Amino acid sequence: MTLWQKWVTANPVFRYHFWGQTKLMVRRPLWQVILLCVPFVAIYFWLVNQTVQHGLPSLSVGLECLALWLVAPLISHSLFAMEFEKATWDMLVLTRLTAGQIVMGKFLSRLALLIILVIFLAPLTLIGAFKDFQTVTPVGILQWFAETQFVVLSWAVLLTSFTLWLSYWLKRGMVAAAVAFAGQVFVLFILPVLWGLFVALFAMVGERHIDLFTFDVFGEGWLRYGWMLDPRLAIWAYNPITAVFGIFVFAAERGAEKPFLWGTWQGIVYLLLSALIITLLTRAVAKATRKPI
Amino acid sequence: MTSQRLILGVQAMLEVKGLRKEFGQLVAVKDIHFALQPGDIFGYIGPNGAGKTTTLRMLATLLEPTSGTAIVNGIDIVRHPEEARPLIGFMPDFFGLYEGITVWEYLAFFAEAYNIPPRERKQVIENVLELTDLTIKRDAYVETLSRGMQQRLCLAKTLLHDPLLLLLDEPASGLDPRARAELKELLREIGAMGKIVIVSSHILPELSDFCNKIGIIEKGELLLWGDVDDILRQLQPARLLTIRCLDGADKLAEWLNKQPEIVSVRVVNSMVEAQFVGDDETQAELLRRIILDGHRIATFSETTMNLEDVFLRVTKGEVA
Numbered sequence: 001m002t003l004w005q006k007w008v009t010a011n012p013v014f015r016y017h018f019w020g021q022t023k024l025m026v027r028r029p030l031w032q033v034i035l036l037c038v039p040f041v042a043i044y045f046w047l048v049n050q051t052v053q054h055g056l057p058s059l060s061v062g063l064e065c066l067a068l069w070l071v072a073p074l075i076s077h078s079l080f081a082m083e084f085e086k087a088t089w090d091m092l093v094l095t096r097l098t099a100g101q102i103v104m105g106k107f108l109s110r111l112a113l114l115i116i117l118v119i120f121l122a123p124l125t126l127i128g129a130f131k132d133f134q135t136v137t138p139v140g141i142l143q144w145f146a147e148t149q150f151v152v153l154s155w156a157v158l159l160t161s162f163t164l165w166l167s168y169w170l171k172r173g174m175v176a177a178a179v180a181f182a183g184q185v186f187v188l189f190i191l192p193v194l195w196g197l198f199v200a201l202f203a204m205v206g207e208r209h210i211d212l213f214t215f216d217v218f219g220e221g222w223l224r225y226g227w228m229l230d231p232r233l234a235i236w237a238y239n240p241i242t243a244v245f246g247i248f249v250f251a252a253e254r255g256a257e258k259p260f261l262w263g264t265w266q267g268i269v270y271l272l273l274s275a276l277i278i279t280l281l282t283r284a285v286a287k288a289t290r291k292p293i
Numbered sequence: 294m295t296s297q298r299l300i301l302g303v304q305a306m307l308e309v310k311g312l313r314k315e316f317g318q319l320v321a322v323k324d325i326h327f328a329l330q331p332g333d334i335f336g337y338i339g340p341n342g343a344g345k346t347t348t349l350r351m352l353a354t355l356l357e358p359t360s361g362t363a364i365v366n367g368i369d370i371v372r373h374p375e376e377a378r379p380l381i382g383f384m385p386d387f388f389g390l391y392e393g394i395t396v397w398e399y400l401a402f403f404a405e406a407y408n409i410p411p412r413e414r415k416q417v418i419e420n421v422l423e424l425t426d427l428t429i430k431r432d433a434y435v436e437t438l439s440r441g442m443q444q445r446l447c448l449a450k451t452l453l454h455d456p457l458l459l460l461l462d463e464p465a466s467g468l469d470p471r472a473r474a475e476l477k478e479l480l481r482e483i484g485a486m487g488k489i490v491i492v493s494s495h496i497l498p499e500l501s502d503f504c505n506k507i508g509i510i511e512k513g514e515l516l517l518w519g520d521v522d523d524i525l526r527q528l529q530p531a532r533l534l535t536i537r538c539l540d541g542a543d544k545l546a547e548w549l550n551k552q553p554e555i556v557s558v559r560v561v562n563s564m565v566e567a568q569f570v571g572d573d574e575t576q577a578e579l580l581r582r583i584i585l586d587g588h589r590i591a592t593f594s595e596t597t598m599n600l601e602d603v604f605l606r607v608t609k610g611e612v613a
Contacts, residue, residue, distance in 0.1 A: 012405040016391065086389030090355055094378055095406035290374045
C-alpha cells in the first residue's frame with residue numbers, strides 16, 4: 001500500500017473529516033444547497049469586481065491571510081479534542097488504523113480544505129495583480145503570486161499542525177483554539193514589537209542600529225545571502241506578515257535587490273516545522289496507544 | 294475470602310494472569326487471575342470504584358497494566374496489543390458516536406477501519422444491523438437515535454470485526470426496562486455464538502439471567518470467581534427449604550428437627566424454614582415422609598441465593 005493510499009484514499013479518518021459534513025450538505029434538497037451558496041457566490045463576485053476596479057492585490061492577499069490564518073485553527077482545534085470530549089477515541093484506537101493514519105487522516109483533511117480555500121481566493125489576487133502591477137513583467141507577477149501563495153498557505157499549514165498538536169495534548173477544543181489564536185497574535189504582532197523595542201534600546205547604548213522597519217537591511221552585504229541565519233533578524237524575517245509584505249515590496253514597489261530565497265525560504269521553514277510537529281504528534285499517539293506508526 | 298481455584302486449561306481462550314494496575318499510590322486492580330472459555334458469559338460484579346472498568350480497559354489494551362498480563366487466544370495483550378486488538382471488541386460505559394453521518398456510514402467507517410475487505414463490508418454491516426435490530430434505522434443519522442438504539446449501534450460496531458472476546462462495560466446503564474430486556478436477549482444470542490462475553494455491572498438482576506460465570510471485585514481485589522452454580526453451592530452449603538403447613542408450623546418444625554438430613558429449623562411468619570443437606574432425591578424423599586407423617590403441606594419450595602445475596606455476603610462495600 002502506498003502512502004497516498006494509506007493516508008488518503010484508503011483512510012476512513014481522512015474521508016470522514018474531509019467529506020463527512022459535505023456529504024451531509026449534498027444530501028439536502030438541491031434548493032437548500034443553492035440558497036446557502038448564493039450569498040457566498042455573491043460576496044465573491046462583488047470582491048472580485050471591487051478589487052479589479054480598484055486594482056488592489058494587497059487587499060486580496062490580506063483577505064487570504066485573514067481567511068486562512070483564522071480558518072486554520074478553527075477547522076483544526078477539535079479534531080483530536082472532539083474524540084476525547086465525545087469519548088470516541090477509544091473506539092478509534094481499537095481499530096486496525098495506525099497512528100500515522102489517524103494523525104495524517106486528520107491533518108491532510110484540513111490541508112485539503114485549506115487548499116480548496118486558496119483555490120477559491122487566489123484568482124482574486126492574481127486578477128488584481130495583473131491589473132495593478134503596471135511596471136512588473138507577467139513573469140514577475142506570476143513569481144510574486146506563487147511566492148505569496150506559498151508563504152500564506154505554508155503558514156496556515158504550520159498553524160494547522162500546531163493546533164492539532166494542541167488539540168491532542170489539551171483535549172479541549174475551545175482551549176486549543178484559544179491557545180492557537182493567542183499564540184498567533186503573540187508571534188505575529190507582540191513578539192516583533194517587543195524585539196523592535198529591544199533592538200532600539202541597544203541602539204541607544206551605542207550598538208549598531210538595525211532599522212528593522214525597512215527591508216533594505218535584508219539586502220545589505222552578506223545579509224543578502226545570509227539573512228536567514230542572522231538571529232537579530234529572525235523574529236522579523238520569519239514573521240509571515242513580513243515575509244508576504246517583503247515579497248510585495250521587492251516585486252512591486254522599489255525594485256530593490258531581493259534577498260536570496262526571500263519568501264520561499266520562510267515557506268520551507270514553516271513546512272519543515274509543520275512536518276516536525278506532525279512527526280512528534282504521530283510518535284506521541286503511537287506511544288500512547290501502542291499502535292504502529 | 295481468597296480467590297477461586299484457577300482452571301487454566303489448554304482450551305481457555307482468555308487467561309488473565311496476575312493483572313495489576315497502580316495509579317501512583319492507588320492500587321486499582323490487585324493481581325487478578327481468571328480464565329474463560331468460548332461461550333462463557335462472565336458477569337463482572339463490583340461496587341462503583343471497585344476496579345471493573347480498569348480491568349476491562351486493560352483487557353481491551355487501552356490501559357497498560359503495571360504488571361501481569363492476559364492471553365487472548367494465545368496472544369499476549371501486553372506484549373502484542375496490536376495483534377490482540379482484532380480479537381477484542383470493547384464497548385465502554387461512556388461512549389460517543391460520530392455525528393453528521395448515518396448509521397450505515399458509521400458502520401462503514403469502522404468496517405474500513407477494521408480492515409474488513411471492501412467486497413465483504415456490505416454483508417458484514419447488514420449482518421450486524423440485523424443482529425442488533427437496527428436494519429430499519431440504517432439511513433437515520435446517528436445523533437437522532439435514542440439512547441437504547443445508540444447502545445445497539447455501538448454494540449453493532451463492536452461486533453463488526455467478529456471479535457472472540459467481547460468486553461461490555463455497564464452496557465445497560467441508562468436504558469429503560471424494555472431496552473434492557475432486549476439487550477439481555479442480544480447478549481444471550483452473542484454468547485450462543487461461542488464468543489466470550491465479559492459484562493461488568495453493579496446492577497445484579499440484569500446479569501443473573503444470562504451469566505454462567507461471575508467474578509466479584511471489591512477494592513481492586515477479585516474476591517471470587519467461577520461458575521454461578523458452584524459459587525452458590527459454596528456459599529450456601531445447606532439448601533434452604535421453605536414449607537407452609539396447614540396444621541401449624543410448630544408441629545412440623547418439631548418433626549423436622551428429628552430428621553437426620555435437616556441441619557436447623559426455624560419458624561418465620563408461620564412458615565417453616567429448614568436448612569437441608571442432600572440432593573434432589575433426598576429432598577423428594579423428605580417431602581414424601583412429611584406427607585406420610587400426616588402433615589398437610591400447602592407449599593414446599595427451595596429458596597436459592599441470588600447474585601444479590603452472593604454479592605452482599607462477599608463484599609464489604611469498600612472501594613479501591
